[in-house]
Structures are given as C-alpha cells and as structure tokens.
Amino acid sequence: MGGDTRPPATDLRARKPPSRQSRSCKVCRLRKVKCDRVKPCHACCAHGYPSKCFYERIPDEDAQPISQAEEIRKLRAEIRDLRARIDERQDGSRTQDLQRLDQLESLFESIRSAPPRVVDSLVRDIRAVHGVLKNDLTVVGPWEGHEAYENYGRQSRGSSVSTLPVRKRISNAETEVNFNDPVELDDDDDELLDSGSESTSSSGTITVMSMQRPVIDAFVERFVDAFAPEVDIKSGRAGALRAAAGIRMFSPLISDAYEAVSVAFFGRSIQSKQIEASGFRLYPRVLRSLQDALNDPERCKAESTLVTVVLLLAFESVERTTQSGVSAHVRGAVRLIEHRGPENHMYGVEHLMFTELRPYWIGGAIAARKPSFFAREEWKTIPWSAGTTTKDILHHLLDLAADIPGLLAQSDSFLEKHKVSVMGAQEMAVKQATLWNGITELTGKFHQWVIDWVESYPDGAPREEEQTEDQGFPIFQRRDLRTGATFIPTKLSYPNLLLAQTMCLYYAFRLILSSVDKRPVDRVTPMEQYDLGCGICRSLEWYILTAPGNMINRLAFPTRVAWEAFPDGGPERAFLVEVLQLVEKRHALGLWGSAMPELSVRENSPMNNE
Incomplete structure (x- = not known):
C-alpha cells in the first residue's frame, strides 16, 4: 500500500547550466547571420530594426552584448569625475588629466555620432581593455580634418561644399513679443552657428562640412521640439519623432533625413535662405x-523607412516643395503602412508612428x-494588442472615421453609374439603399460616441x-x-489639447x-453643416x-475641411485666410500658407488623383 517515498535519484544528465546571455541577438539568430554583439547590433541597424535588437538568455552562452548606451554612460561618468578632479588640482597631474579628458570627450562624441562601423570598433576596443584606453586607440570624431570623418562626410554629403552666411540681429530684451512676429535669429543662435565652425571667414560664413556634429544635433533638437514637443498625456501623445531621433545614430538613412529636415527647418525659422x-x-x-x-x-x-517617410512628410509641411508633395508623402506612407501589416506597428517607434499620426493616415484615406x-x-x-499604448477618445473616433472612405467610394460609384445610366431601376434602388443604410449606421455610431466619450469626458x-x-x-x-x-459668436475653449x-x-x-448624405429623412441639413464648419x-x-x-499641424485637415464648407467671398473664408497666413508667418509652415489644397476631400482632389 505505501508507495516508495525515497527522493528520486538525481539525473545528472538532466541538469542544465545556468542561463546566460546569448552571444547573438534574437533577430540575427532567426536570420542565421553573424552578429557583432553590439546592442543594437550592426545587422539590425543595417536592416533598419535597431529597436528590435535584443538578447535572450540561453544556456551555454557566456558572452554579454556590447551596449553602446552603457559605454556612453560610463564615459559620461568618467568625464564628470575627471572634470571634478581637474577643478580641484593645481599640480602637474592636472595636465595629464586634461589630456585624458580630451581623449574621453573625443571618444564620447565618436560613439554618440560616428558611423556604425566606427562605433562598433571603438566600443570593442574599450571593452577589450576593460575600460582602460589603449595608447594606440584611434579617436575618430565628427570634426573637420580627421580622415575617417572626411570619408564619411563625402559618402553621406556628396563632394560639394556649400557656404552659409550667418545673419546677425540686434536683440532688445525689453521689446514685447507679438504673436504675429516671425521667429528671428537671436544671440544664442549666432553662438550656436559660430560654435559649429572651427573657423569663420571675414565675411562671416560657415560651411556645411565644417559644422560640428553638436550643431547638427542642436538643429535636430529644435526640429524635434517643434514637431514632437514634450506634452502630457492629456495633450495627446507627441513623442514619435522624438523617439525616432533617439535611434538615428543607428541608421544612416534616418540620420541623413533628420539632418536634411532640421537644417532646412532651422533656416526657414530664422528666415535664412x-x-x-x-x-x-x-x-x-x-x-x-528612401527610394x-x-x-x-x-x-x-x-522602421528606418517608415521614420524617413514621416520625416519627409513633416519636411513638406514646412517647405511644400511641390503642390502635391504632402499628398504624395501621405499616400506613400499609407501604402507603406499597409504593406508592413498591423503586427509591425505594435511596439516601439513603429507603434508611435502609426498611432500618433493615425489622424493623418485616416485623413489621407478619406x-x-x-x-x-x-x-x-x-x-x-x-x-x-501589446498594450504599448491604450486607445483614448481620439482613437475611438478614428475607429468610426475609418469607415468613411468606403461610403465615399460607394457614393461616387453610384453617381457615376447613374450619370451614364448603366444600372437598371432595381439595381439602382438596391445600391442606393445600401449606401443610405451605411450612412445611417455610421451616423448613429457618431451620436453614440458623443454620448459615451464627450458627454462623460x-x-x-x-x-x-467671448472673442476678444x-x-x-x-x-x-x-x-x-x-x-x-x-x-x-463665442469661441470654444477646451480643458486640454486632446479634446480640442x-x-x-x-x-x-x-x-x-x-x-454624400442624400437620405430623404434624418440627413444633416445645410444649417447643421454650417454649424459644424x-x-x-x-x-x-x-x-x-x-x-x-x-x-x-494636427488641425490642418479639419481647417481645410472647414474651408471647403464655406462659400468663397464670405466672412468665414476671410477669417480662415487670416488664420492660414498667420500660422505660415509665425510657424514657418508653407503648407498653411498655401491654403492646403493637397488636403482637399472633394472629388478630383490631389489625394484622389493617382
């Protein structure tokens, strides 16, 4: 009756070694390619997936991945300690510390902004000597005169060198800033540009090639602050382009795209052609x-391709290089998103690019x-589905708006066939009923959305x-x-930007x-349409x-829709003209200054003509 209560014999063969870090990242393992153990590794960066590079814990592996971010933190800490010691010392060792500080700062700049292959080599060298700098360690940084950077500069910028005059402005701290005043170059901007050049000519010019990387980084920071400002959740998420800027060092495509758009944006904002x-x-x-x-x-x-498409869309909102530039980039982004599939927008930068800019993608589809x-x-x-973010009031509205393009297509098809009389009476009645039923159902969902989300906000x-x-x-x-x-009339004031x-x-x-609502009953009347505008x-x-x-820019699409809702020559259009001109002048957005015909939702609009 009594079973054997002895403990089972230990099977030595069943023992597993302790779990250690994988030698190769998961992506390289799946792809069966060589991984250089940098985090993110060169293979992931080269294929445009730096944020997907991670290392699983697998038995019988004893090597740790090389983390660039970790080395940057260590270098920063050592630089900070050295500066503190230098400030305290006045003896001969101060010179040695200063030399080491210069070397550390150069290494820091290289790891932060040099090409990936150079970064990989430098980080390996640092790791090989456990943080002790080798005498023969080659320091390569983004400074004019260093061969490696010059080669990189020729590869990424071409052989031409452009001169950029710097325009000075006398600032008056007591002058009141008016909302209508354009942004101008101030003394800090002068210092920024001057610091980016090792030397300036007597005519006050600098060259693109002589700009140090910190200057480009400052331009990128300005661009990011403008297009992805740090706001709270109630203002709506706006961190996609900021997050993408954080991985640009791992992708030459993203890096070049940020440099192009940020330099152009800075020049436009200070009115320097x-x-x-x-x-x-x-x-x-x-x-x-990109092509x-x-x-x-x-x-x-x-993800580097998606980021670049979005960046160039932002660039077009500033420069408007062609009349169809914005619509072309929106169409391209929507096609790219569809090709990538929904599962590729669940995490990281890719999720942010999809969700934060979803109003643009839905607007382009409409x-x-x-x-x-x-x-x-x-x-x-x-x-x-991964819980990276959760749907808010805006995304629940966009879920409904996603059905509008299909109803517009039904209406256009029905009218075209009716015009050429290719449908019989019965077929026409069926198609018309189908369209009206769809409009009725979606209108009811909009009314319910107001009850569920707006009235209980x-x-x-x-x-x-009152307007003043x-x-x-x-x-x-x-x-x-x-x-x-x-x-x-009165103006509307909102508790936060997201609701507005x-x-x-x-x-x-x-x-x-x-x-397209031509229903005999319950359709939106002209007076209701006017009130919506x-x-x-x-x-x-x-x-x-x-x-x-x-x-x-998040109100660009609604503003264009309102424009088309009002007749030409009326006070409503006159107001919108003033608003468009004000925004173009104040924020240097060429899209607004053009009255945004690219965003038209009418038939034969730029979006509709492909």
Whole structure:
C-alpha cells in the first residue's frame, strides 16, 4: 500500500547550466547571420530594426552584448569625475588629466555620432581593455580634418561644399513679443552657428562640412521640439519623432533625413535662405536612399523607412516643395503602412508612428475616397494588442472615421453609374439603399460616441467664451442663415489639447459624411453643416494659441475641411485666410500658407488623383 517515498535519484544528465546571455541577438539568430554583439547590433541597424535588437538568455552562452548606451554612460561618468578632479588640482597631474579628458570627450562624441562601423570598433576596443584606453586607440570624431570623418562626410554629403552666411540681429530684451512676429535669429543662435565652425571667414560664413556634429544635433533638437514637443498625456501623445531621433545614430538613412529636415527647418525659422538651402541640398539624396529602401523587399518594412517617410512628410509641411508633395508623402506612407501589416506597428517607434499620426493616415484615406484597409478589424485592434499604448477618445473616433472612405467610394460609384445610366431601376434602388443604410449606421455610431466619450469626458466639456482682440488673433464672424446678417459668436475653449483636436476632427468627419448624405429623412441639413464648419473655426484660436511647437499641424485637415464648407467671398473664408497666413508667418509652415489644397476631400482632389 505505501508507495516508495525515497527522493528520486538525481539525473545528472538532466541538469542544465545556468542561463546566460546569448552571444547573438534574437533577430540575427532567426536570420542565421553573424552578429557583432553590439546592442543594437550592426545587422539590425543595417536592416533598419535597431529597436528590435535584443538578447535572450540561453544556456551555454557566456558572452554579454556590447551596449553602446552603457559605454556612453560610463564615459559620461568618467568625464564628470575627471572634470571634478581637474577643478580641484593645481599640480602637474592636472595636465595629464586634461589630456585624458580630451581623449574621453573625443571618444564620447565618436560613439554618440560616428558611423556604425566606427562605433562598433571603438566600443570593442574599450571593452577589450576593460575600460582602460589603449595608447594606440584611434579617436575618430565628427570634426573637420580627421580622415575617417572626411570619408564619411563625402559618402553621406556628396563632394560639394556649400557656404552659409550667418545673419546677425540686434536683440532688445525689453521689446514685447507679438504673436504675429516671425521667429528671428537671436544671440544664442549666432553662438550656436559660430560654435559649429572651427573657423569663420571675414565675411562671416560657415560651411556645411565644417559644422560640428553638436550643431547638427542642436538643429535636430529644435526640429524635434517643434514637431514632437514634450506634452502630457492629456495633450495627446507627441513623442514619435522624438523617439525616432533617439535611434538615428543607428541608421544612416534616418540620420541623413533628420539632418536634411532640421537644417532646412532651422533656416526657414530664422528666415535664412542660405541655411534653408543647405537642407534642400541634402534632400534629393535622402529621397534617393528612401527610394532604394522602398524597392528592397526587406528594407521597405524597416522602421528606418517608415521614420524617413514621416520625416519627409513633416519636411513638406514646412517647405511644400511641390503642390502635391504632402499628398504624395501621405499616400506613400499609407501604402507603406499597409504593406508592413498591423503586427509591425505594435511596439516601439513603429507603434508611435502609426498611432500618433493615425489622424493623418485616416485623413489621407478619406481624401482618396476609396475603401481603406484601416476599416478592417485587425487594423483597429492588433496595433494596440501589446498594450504599448491604450486607445483614448481620439482613437475611438478614428475607429468610426475609418469607415468613411468606403461610403465615399460607394457614393461616387453610384453617381457615376447613374450619370451614364448603366444600372437598371432595381439595381439602382438596391445600391442606393445600401449606401443610405451605411450612412445611417455610421451616423448613429457618431451620436453614440458623443454620448459615451464627450458627454462623460472626465475633464469637462468645451466652454463658450467671448472673442476678444487682445490675443492678436483674427476674429471669427458667422452669418445668420435666416437673415444673412453677420455677427461675432463665442469661441470654444477646451480643458486640454486632446479634446480640442478630437472635437475638430469630429466636426470635420461629420461634414465629410454629410456631403454624400442624400437620405430623404434624418440627413444633416445645410444649417447643421454650417454649424459644424463654424465649430472648427470657433476652436482654432484656443488650439493655435495653446498648442506648443508645430502641433498645430494636427488641425490642418479639419481647417481645410472647414474651408471647403464655406462659400468663397464670405466672412468665414476671410477669417480662415487670416488664420492660414498667420500660422505660415509665425510657424514657418508653407503648407498653411498655401491654403492646403493637397488636403482637399472633394472629388478630383490631389489625394484622389493617382
């Protein structure tokens, strides 16, 4: 009856060695390629997936990956300690410490900004001697005169060297800054540009090639602050381009793209045509590199390719190089996103690029007036399935808006067939009923969304306030549609930027849907359409004066929809013209100054003509 209670014999063969770090990253293991054990490794960087490079713990492996970030932290700590010792010492050893400090700072700059192959070699050398610098360690940094950087510069910038005059401005600290004043170069900017050149000529010029990497980094920082300002969650997430800037050192494509757009943006913001033109000179090379990546079956799915497409979209909002530039980049981004699939937008920078810029992608799909993959359930669920972020009030609205392109396509097809009389009476009745049922269902979902999300919004509903001229913002006037008289309505003030953006998009989506709503009952009336357009206009002042940096681009699409809702020559259009000119002048956004025809949602719009 009693079983054997002796402990089982220990099977020595069953013992497993302790789990240690893998020699190769998971991606290289799966691809069965050589991994250089840098984190992120060169293979992942070369294929555009630095954020996906990680090391599993696997038995019988004893080597640790080389972490560039770890070495940067160690170098920073050693530099900090050396500076403290130098400040305390006054003896002969101070000279040796200064020499070592110079060497450490050079190494730090190299690891932070040199080409990946150079970084890999330097980090290995540091690790090989356990942090002790070898006498023959070659220091390669982004400074004019060092052979390795000159070679890299010729590869990445071409052989031409451009001169950039620096324009000075006399600043007056007591001068009041007006909202309508353009951004100008101040003394800090002068110092920044001067510090980027080892020498300046008597005419006050600097060259692109003589700009030190810290200057380019400062330009990138300005660009990131403008297009991805650090805001709280209630303002809406805005960290995608900032996160992408953090991995640019691992991708030549991203690095070149950031340099091109940030230099051009800086030049435009300080109204320096020469600096702006230097960014333009880099732009064609970035386009060629991007085209090469898009033509490669593997690289086209890399995060570096997606980041570059988004960066060039931001560049077009600033420069508007062609009338179809913005629409072309939006179309390209949407195609790329579809090709990548929803599962490739669940983590990291790729998730942020998809979710934060989703209003642009949905807006582009609506403007194309064709059924969109965004309406499929997997695109509404899979990117959030990993819990990287959670859906908020805006994304629940976008889930509904994703169905609009299909209804626009149905309406366009129905009208075209009706025009040429290719349908019988029964077929026409069926298609018309299908369209109307779709509009009725989606309209009902919009009404329910208002009840579920807007009326119960935890921070409160929008408030109505009197318009005043003390903000330096145009005054919106609307008409009484019964009498034709004009009057100044209240403006809308919001508890946060997220709700303001969401409500403007809601008004825009309802306006677009109403343009094909020909139902005999319950359709949106012309007066209701007018009120929806006015809702956008009444929200512009609060959002534009509140939003940091170029977050105002988030209202570009609703603003264009409102523009098309009003007749030409009326007070509403006149107000919008003033707003567009003000934004273009203040924020150096060429897209707004053009009245944004690329964002039209009408038939035969730039988005619709492919």
